[in-house]
Amino acid sequence: MTQHLPLHPRDVPTFFFIGVTTRKSSIMTIFPRWMEALGRPEVVIEGIDFPLHDKPSHYREMVAFIKHDPYSLGGLVTTHKLDLLAASRPLFDELDAYAHITHEISSISKRDGRLIGHAKDPISSGRTLNALLAHDHFARTGGEVLCLGAGGAGAAIALHLMHASDRPRRIVVTDRSPARLLELETMAAAQGSDITFELHQAATEPDSDRLLAAMPAHSVIINATGMGKDLPGSPLTDEAVFPMHAVVWELNYRGELRFMHQALAQKQARHLHVEDGWNYFLYGWTQVVAEVLHQPIEGGVFDALARIASQSRAGQG
Ligand SMILES: NC(=O)c1ccc[n+]([C@@H]2O[C@H](COP(=O)([O-])OP(=O)(O)OC[C@H]3O[C@@H](n4cnc5c(N)ncnc54)[C@H](OP(=O)(O)O)[C@@H]3O)[C@@H](O)[C@H]2O)c1
Structure with missing residues (x-):
């Protein structure tokens, strides 16, 4: 009711x-x-x-x-x-x-x-990642994180990773809004994290494609933009290529989920693990x-x- x-x-x-x-x-x-x-x-x-x-x-x-x-x-x-x-x-x-x-x-x-x-979001996103990734994923594979979107969920995931025992060397974060990126930068600095944060104002899908192409194998690629549910489309173009063995995490579980379908189309060829937001x-x-x-x-x-x-x-x- x-x-x-x-x-x-x-x-x-x-x-x-x-x-x-x-x-x-x-x-x-x-x-x-x-x-x-x-x-x-x-x-x-x-x-x-x-x-x-x-x-x-x-x-x-x-x-x-x-x-x-x-x-x-x-x-x-x-x-x-x-x-x-x-x-x-x-x-x-x-x-x-x-x-x-x-x-x-x-x-x-x-x-x-x-x-x-x-x-609770840093805890619940952390639990989800722990269930999703193999033990010591980042230490073992050298994979990094690309988080598309720096709103509440993107920031919560970053905060969890800053305090995780197994954490990536580098997190690349994009957002359309410079203010969101500045907030994240301020938070990371205040936490004294040893992770290198690379923040990009990604205005277009080809910008995001380029950042994706530069990620190493085994990286975790996250759609935290809301595109595919709250907004139509995907932060990537259909030509985007995911890193080999990437773990692809769409934060939503309902909606058109175009980003997730772009990853599913490459699942076999690129050996991807694709997860929705359930x-x-x-x-x-x-x-x-x-x-x-x-x-x-x-x-x-x-x-x-x-x-x-x-x-x-x-x-x-
Ligand atoms: N499964 C779950 O339980 C669960 C839990 C939490 C969140 N979520 C989902 O996760 C999504 C994000 O949540 P949130 O709370 O973080 O939302 P939010 O605060 O609105 O953050 C989304 C951010 O992404 C930015 N953005 C939009 N399009 C972009 C693009 N193409 N490239 C880069 N950045 C872009 C937005 O910028 P603008 O402000 O300029 O639009 C905004 O700063 C939502 O769809 C939400 O439903 C799911």
Whole structure:
């Protein structure tokens, strides 16, 4: 069910999903089945849709409601992660280290009457990469990273890699926006990372093709631009050539996914491993659900929830 502001006090334990078109997300059908599996069938999910860059007062109203309503357990934030925190920071009693670094939150939870914000994306993107890459991938292969797009997801992946024990020597990042690249450069400098960051304002697809062609074998190539879902097309042309043995990661799992199809067309010839955003979605959601419900979701429990989600995905065709 999707609700709108103003909200009315809840009479059942409620997990909020704060986004733009929450009704369309697969999580709406998956969540009730997850709650059954976790032994918490009484917890319901409510989608709250805000327009992009909504008024700060609306974000504050939402966060204040969760803070003060006893049945509101917390929730997951997409799209509005930066705007919501900027508007409501004084309402939080605690923010985790990644929220301080990235100035955004994806998780709102409560503990002992305190309202807590977490930026989970560096953790969930890290888990996805760890599941995707063989042990010591970068150290063993000399592969590097090309991340097309330096928005919230690109920055979260870069932040994870800066603190990873197995990390690439070099990360090449592109964005259309010089401001995004500057933010990433500032963050990397503040973290004192030993990774060489090469930042490029890539205005056109042929620019991205050229950067791709210069990546070594075994590199990880990421589409973090939203092109192929939020925007039409791909950051690459159809003539782009992926490095041999590259790991190609499209962050989305629905939409035209043109970048992913460009990689799939070269999968055999270039020995590529091609991954969509489904596991990232699963790690992102389970991280936040675990925080909000105060219930660890690891190992066999994660696998059970992943199976339930896959059944729902298959059921939706
Ligand atoms: N599977 C999951 O659970 C999951 C989780 C997180 C994110 N995602 C997906 O990942 C994508 C990125 O998320 P985000 O939060 O980082 O979005 P975002 O903050 O909008 O960042 C995307 C960035 O890419 C830039 N860009 C667009 N086209 C480009 C191009 N051709 N070359 C270089 N840069 C380009 C954008 O620049 P402009 O601002 O100038 O357009 C923007 O700075 C989204 O589609 C999102 O749905 C999936």
